[in-house]
Structures are given as structure tokens and as C-alpha cells.
Amino acid sequence: MAKSKTRYAVLGMLAIEPMSGYQIRQLMQMSTANFWSESDGQLYPALADLTKQGLIVSKGMQKKDAREKKMYRITAKGQTELAKWLKQEAETQTVRSEFMLKLFFGANVEPEVNLEHVQVFRHRLKSKLARLLEIKKQVEREDKDSPHFPYWIMSIEHGIKQSMAQLEWCDSVIRTLEKMKH
């Protein structure tokens, strides 16, 4: 298995602005969810790890309970580490789509079954596209002057273009499957 990139995902989020772990999770869901996400079981240990290595520091009130909100911020050392990673070429990842695999084996069941799957897939794409367009508007409103602005728009545009292409593909596939029914 490839080396975990969780540390860099966290580092990058904290390079945007100081945040708590919970806020990182929320921001990821809002921004990178379409191409990157982390679960709790990855996120919190990563924060502890990065702190131990001095790449981030927590301004948390470590009094008694520890069950309190901890605000983290990236250090100069962390910025350097992040930049170093950003300069390296990205590894190609292996994608896995159960939906596509099922369609590939589609001849083993009636066309109706596959048609149903494609329609569900299409519906999900529609929602995803609507969400992306919404987020794009929000970013254009709120982050116009941020240095991150062009990059955030690019990543949103990527999702939009992908979704639109896939929707067109769905429509073409649905037509073919409709014809196969009779």
C-alpha cells in the first residue's frame, strides 16, 4: 500500500488557517470531498503526530479535561514540509468503481437491471453537480481575494466537468439499454 498522505492533507488544511480537528473534517467535507477525505481514525492521530514532530502546534487549553477544543496552526517547519511535498510529482492512484464493474458484467443479467443502476448513478451525479455549482457560487462570493481562489475554482471546475461528461454518458447508455429491452 502507498504511503499515507493524511499528514499532508492535514498540513494543507492548516495552511489555509488555524483550525480544530473538527473544523478540518468539516472543511474537507465542504471542499475536497470529491477527491479527498479523511476519517476520524486517521485525522486525530495525524494531528497528534504532526504536533510531536513540530510541524503544527496546538493553542489548546490543556487544562484538566483535554476534551476541549484544540486550535492548531502550522509552523514554519510545517510550511516547509508541505511545500516540499507539493513539489513532488503525485502518485497515480488506482480507482475502483463497483458500478462500472457491474455494468461491465451486465450481460449476465437483464438490461432492466443495468438500466436501474445507471439511473441511480445518474441521479447521484445530478445531486453532486448541483452541490458543486452551489459551492462554486459561494467561493466566488466569499473567497474572491484569497490567494487560494484560482486553485479552489480549478478543483471545483474539475468536478463540474467530470460530472457533466458522465451525465452525457449516462444519457447515451440509457438510450442503448432502453432499446435492448425489446
Place this chain on the structure above:
Amino acid sequence: MAKSKTRYAVLGMLAIEPMSGYQIRQLMQMSTANFWSESDGQLYPALADLTKQGLIVSKGMQKKDAREKKMYRITAKGQTELAKWLKQEAETQTVRSEFMLKLFFGANVEPEVNLEHVQVFRHRLKSKLARLLEIKKQVEREDKDSPHFPYWIMSIEHGIKQSMAQLEWCDSVIRTLEKMKH
């Protein structure tokens, strides 16, 4: 982690025609690689497992060495199991793209760095697209009369449309990054 679908991927391949483990690997690389693949460490144990469950049988010469080619074929029970899985709704998968994550954090490095990454990405897409077009031609030549034909074309078309959309996106992003350089 989601339940492994390796057994179904293998079952589906053997529903096309009887094959050895090695041939399954090769066929996957040629056909489903863009949306599904299995490593040796998954494939061979799965074959043993499916055999034990009577979903496939091996017509292998189990004489002495066992280091001989084993031809597997799917059983009626296996066909039933495959069809059952095909009828179930596919789980949505979490995609992860290190490249996209790096671009999202692009503001932390010079535009030139990101430009370089996009160009590498674009180059890979070009190769992928060329390969898909080649495979499409081959399938149209060799599998015209197979019941799998429409489904195989659909899955190839999906890859083609995706690649083309991403290439357009790359060109647009490259233009933006070029402008940011000065």
C-alpha cells in the same frame, strides 16, 4: 472498510469464459483496468476460496507439482451468485486523487510547480485516451457478436468521455496558470 468485491470480479471474469488465474489478471489489465483491478495477493486466494465454496471448479492437472496452469470455470451455483450480486445496488466509492489535492493546496507554491503537475497529468490522460481508442477498435473487430459487446463498449466509452473532459479541463487550467506566472 467495505466488504471485498474481489470474489465477484473473479466470478464475472470466469463468466466470460474459462480461464487461468494468470489470464484473469491479464484480461483485467486489458479491460477493466480503468475502473477495477486486483493484485496477486487478492486474486489467488480468491480463486482458492471460490473453489472451496463450489462457485468455480478447476480443471487443473493436480499431478505432483501444483505449479501448473489451472483452468477455472464458473459453476451454475457461481452464476447464480454472480447474478445476485449484479442485481444489488452498487456502493458509492470514495475516490482519492493526490494530484487534485496538491492542486487544491497550490497557493502554497509557485504557479510553475502546479503547471508542471498539470502537464504531467495531461500527458498521462493522452496516453490513456489513445489506449482506450485502440481497445475500442479491437473490441469492435473481435467481439461484435458477443452478448458482452454493448456493455464492453459502454465501459470503454465511459473512460473515453472522462478522459476527454479532463483533457479539456487541463487545457483551461494550463491557460490560467500560464497567466499567473507573470
Place this chain on the structure above:
DNA sequence: TCGCACATGTAACGCGTTACATGATTAC
């Protein structure tokens, strides 16, 4: 006062890749 969102963390478990082990056959 009940439930939900906020908030942090750990443990268990299965998944999937990589590397290793072994050996036959074919092409140069």
C-alpha cells in the same frame, strides 16, 4: 429533558499492496 451538533480520541478488523518464493517454458 431530550436529542442533536460539537468535539476528541482509541481499538479492532479487514482490506489490498508489495515483496518474496518457486519453477517451467520460450525467445534471442
Place this chain on the structure above:
DNA sequence: GTAATCATGTAACGCGTTACATGTGCGA
């Protein structure tokens, strides 16, 4: 003869999700 390809399998290891544990604050 020697390198590549065919061919099957196992073991180790790290990765990532899920479920669990724990507690606070707030609004209906």
C-alpha cells in the same frame, strides 16, 4: 545460456474505516 514471460502462491505490513467511548453546550 540467459533473460523474459508464463504461472501460482504466501506472508508481512501498513492503511483506512467502523464502531465505540466520552463528554459539553444548546435549542425545542
